[in-house]
Amino acid sequence: MITDHGTTDAPTTTSGREPAGPPPPIRKIVVEAPPTVAPAAPQAAGGHAATSGAAGGWGQGRGEAGPERMTLQGLSVFYGENEAVKQVSLSIRLGEVLALIGPSGCGKTTLLRTLNRLTELTAGAQRGGTILLDGTDVDALEVTALRRRVAMVFQQPNPFPMSIFDNVAYALREQSRKRPGRAVVEPLVEDALKRAGLWDEVKDKLDAPALRLSGGQQQRLCIARAIATRPEVLLMDEPCSALDPRSTAVIEQLIGELRSDLAIVIVTHNMQQARRVGDKVAFMYLGDLVEYGPAEQIFDAPQAQRTRDYVRGVFG
Amino acid sequence: MAVTQPRTLDDLPHGGFGVDASGRGGGRVPQRKRPRRESMADWRWGDRIAYVLCWAAGIALCVIAALIMGYMAVRGVQYLKPSLLWSHPSGEVDQSDSGGFLDPIIGTILLTIIGIVIATPIAVAAAIWVVEYGRPSGLARMVESGIEVVAGTPDIVLAIFGLALFQHGLFGWMSFTAEGGAVFGRSFLTAGAMMSLIALPMVFGATREGLQSIPGHVREASYGLGKTKIATIRRVLLPAVRPNISTGAALGMGRIAGDTAIVVILLGATLRLEKEGGIPGVDVLKGTGSTLTSYVYNNSPAGEGNAPEKAYAAAFVLLLLVVALNFTVDLIARRGAKTGLEGTRLGAGR
Numbered sequence: 001m002i003t004d005h006g007t008t009d010a011p012t013t014t015s016g017r018e019p020a021g022p023p024p025p026i027r028k029i030v031v032e033a034p035p036t037v038a039p040a041a042p043q044a045a046g047g048h049a050a051t052s053g054a055a056g057g058w059g060q061g062r063g064e065a066g067p068e069r070m071t072l073q074g075l076s077v078f079y080g081e082n083e084a085v086k087q088v089s090l091s092i093r094l095g096e097v098l099a100l101i102g103p104s105g106c107g108k109t110t111l112l113r114t115l116n117r118l119t120e121l122t123a124g125a126q127r128g129g130t131i132l133l134d135g136t137d138v139d140a141l142e143v144t145a146l147r148r149r150v151a152m153v154f155q156q157p158n159p160f161p162m163s164i165f166d167n168v169a170y171a172l173r174e175q176s177r178k179r180p181g182r183a184v185v186e187p188l189v190e191d192a193l194k195r196a197g198l199w200d201e202v203k204d205k206l207d208a209p210a211l212r213l214s215g216g217q218q219q220r221l222c223i224a225r226a227i228a229t230r231p232e233v234l235l236m237d238e239p240c241s242a243l244d245p246r247s248t249a250v251i252e253q254l255i256g257e258l259r260s261d262l263a264i265v266i267v268t269h270n271m272q273q274a275r276r277v278g279d280k281v282a283f284m285y286l287g288d289l290v291e292y293g294p295a296e297q298i299f300d301a302p303q304a305q306r307t308r309d310y311v312r313g314v315f316g
Numbered sequence: 317m318a319v320t321q322p323r324t325l326d327d328l329p330h331g332g333f334g335v336d337a338s339g340r341g342g343g344r345v346p347q348r349k350r351p352r353r354e355s356m357a358d359w360r361w362g363d364r365i366a367y368v369l370c371w372a373a374g375i376a377l378c379v380i381a382a383l384i385m386g387y388m389a390v391r392g393v394q395y396l397k398p399s400l401l402w403s404h405p406s407g408e409v410d411q412s413d414s415g416g417f418l419d420p421i422i423g424t425i426l427l428t429i430i431g432i433v434i435a436t437p438i439a440v441a442a443a444i445w446v447v448e449y450g451r452p453s454g455l456a457r458m459v460e461s462g463i464e465v466v467a468g469t470p471d472i473v474l475a476i477f478g479l480a481l482f483q484h485g486l487f488g489w490m491s492f493t494a495e496g497g498a499v500f501g502r503s504f505l506t507a508g509a510m511m512s513l514i515a516l517p518m519v520f521g522a523t524r525e526g527l528q529s530i531p532g533h534v535r536e537a538s539y540g541l542g543k544t545k546i547a548t549i550r551r552v553l554l555p556a557v558r559p560n561i562s563t564g565a566a567l568g569m570g571r572i573a574g575d576t577a578i579v580v581i582l583l584g585a586t587l588r589l590e591k592e593g594g595i596p597g598v599d600v601l602k603g604t605g606s607t608l609t610s611y612v613y614n615n616s617p618a619g620e621g622n623a624p625e626k627a628y629a630a631a632f633v634l635l636l637l638v639v640a641l642n643f644t645v646d647l648i649a650r651r652g653a654k655t656g657l658e659g660t661r662l663g664a665g666r
Contacts, residue, residue, distance in 0.1 A: 121536070146542070147539065148542035158533050
């Protein structure tokens with residue numbers, strides 16, 4: 001284990017740490033690591049109630065995880081010859097925030113987009129393994145129905161070029177010949193905006209163009225749009241990376257509130273954010289799921305060498 | 317919620333990054349030296365000459381535009397009488413009896429509307445297909461180069477082709493048909509159909525660029541809400557590119573209003589609107605007429621009318637019309653910048 005690790009270059013490393021010495025050398029990163037272990041996964045599969053006790057209270061009173069909503073079994077995603085996600089097995093539970101962390105290009109966004117079959121839109125993308133949503137294979141579901149149950153929020157706030165009201169109403173109106181009128185969707189829109197914590201700011205200007213909102217408000221509108229159909233799972237792809245710290249804090253708080261009736265999967269580059277919002281954390285590296293477990297375990301007592309290095313900032 | 321991490325706004329340092337705040341105010345601002353400005357004295361001679369040439373080219377264009385506008389305005393105001401705008405033209409040799417150019421004005425407006433009404437849906441549909449579907453990609457490339465060919469074809473060639481096409485018996489319903497079954501081929505309908513080809517590349521280009529400027533994640537956001545591609549196009553993409561479509565349409569209308577060759581060959585360039593057939597409304601469309609451009613041509617010293625005063629007056633009116641259209645384009649583009657997804661000013665087409 002220690003031989004393939006960059007820090008064994010002991011003399012160089014220590015000299016590099018001297019205060020007035022030359023800049024520290026670039027460390028070698030483990031590219032070809034031994035087959036991955038995801039130590040916490042079997043534990044978690046054994047039963048979440050037991051885990052929460054054994055792992056030293058990872059829940060920290062954040063609320064117990066509910067039933068399993070999505071199950072990934074040996075999920076692989078290929079872009080042509082390139083295997084972007086390799087044999088990942090995970091479970092996503094109601095009432096729990098799963099944070100996917102890892103360096104760029106590790107497949108975490110691909111994994112996320114595969115959950116609501118958005119990767120299918122990419123030419124040349126192929127998938128192996130199964131994804132179950134409440135026990136049903138997602139391939140058996142109609143894709144529009146699946147995406148209403150597994151909603152998504154993107155990195156860039158992307159409201160549609162219409163009014164605030166219409167942005168949310170658009171999500172609510174199903175593909176049907178007869179579009180429900182404003183009176184029908186109005187209470188639902190209000191409810192979604194309230195749950196996204198945006199109602200008080202926009203209730204007087206529902207007909208204003210959504211693109212006039214600030215970046216943080218736009219992102220909350222996107223969240224409102226995504227949760228309007230009452231999905232079971234909410235996927236978030238770096239939802240705060242384009243936002244300022246205050247908007248980020250608002251959204252992180254919102255994630256904490258939404259967690260009670262949704263399963264949330266969030267991809268983030270920001271390890272501190274993963275720690276703040278995540279109940280479970282999965283560390284991915286070059287397509288492998290390296291480690292999966294309660295947030296405290298991943299950050300304080302990681303079991304895999306690569307997780308330890310990444311969390312400590314040795315590479316990334 | 318016994319969590320140590322800041323989960324609420326109040327836990328965050330509110331004033332943001334205090335260092336900046338305290339650094340401001342009270343004479344602690346460092347003395348700022350005015351940076352030495354770049355001066356042309358340091359430039360190489362070649363650069364100096366090139367710079368002056370670029371500058372002169374810009375000024376020259378402004379001067380040319382001002383000259384055109386100024387000359388046409390002086391001549392136009394000089395000869396333009398209000399009565400010219402609402403009296404019918406007639407073929408009198410005595411210019412005081414030859415009337416105004418009401419018919420050409422109506423002809424210009426009518427032809428522009430016909431052309432743009434035919435061009436816009438086709439161009440928008442083609443742009444949507446090319447950008448959003450575009451499979452097989454070879455066919456998409458063919459569509460694009462086909463439109464480029466249409467855009468590059470001289471209008472006189474389009475006019476001749478149109479005349480040959482619309483004189484076919486198949487298109488007899490579009491224009492006057494003589495006793496023996498010979499089709500005249502000249503009417504507002506046939507000219508408008510050919511005019512649409514002039515506006516089509518404009519609308520196509522503007523719509524395509526608008527669609528391409530919409531980031532992919534906006535489409536994915538719509539798919540992510542469980543919407544189909546069709547619904548995404550109808551409810552998200554089309555509203556988003558509406559300013560682009562309007563810009564393209566206005567540009568195309570300017571092109572149609574300014575075209576002469578198709579009018580002379582396909583509209584007949586008759587002085588007055590000549591109705592054809594008995595159905596009210598349709599008779600005008602099936603009949604012939606003229607536009608301001610052909611009126612200017614015919615009344616110029618080169619044409620048979622030879623009444624330069626009226627040519628100047630009509631040219632001035634035409635210029636005002638086209639400038640107004642361009643102004644509308646600017647207005648739409650600027651309004652699109654405020655509400656649309658991407659505020660790009662589009663110089664579509666050529």
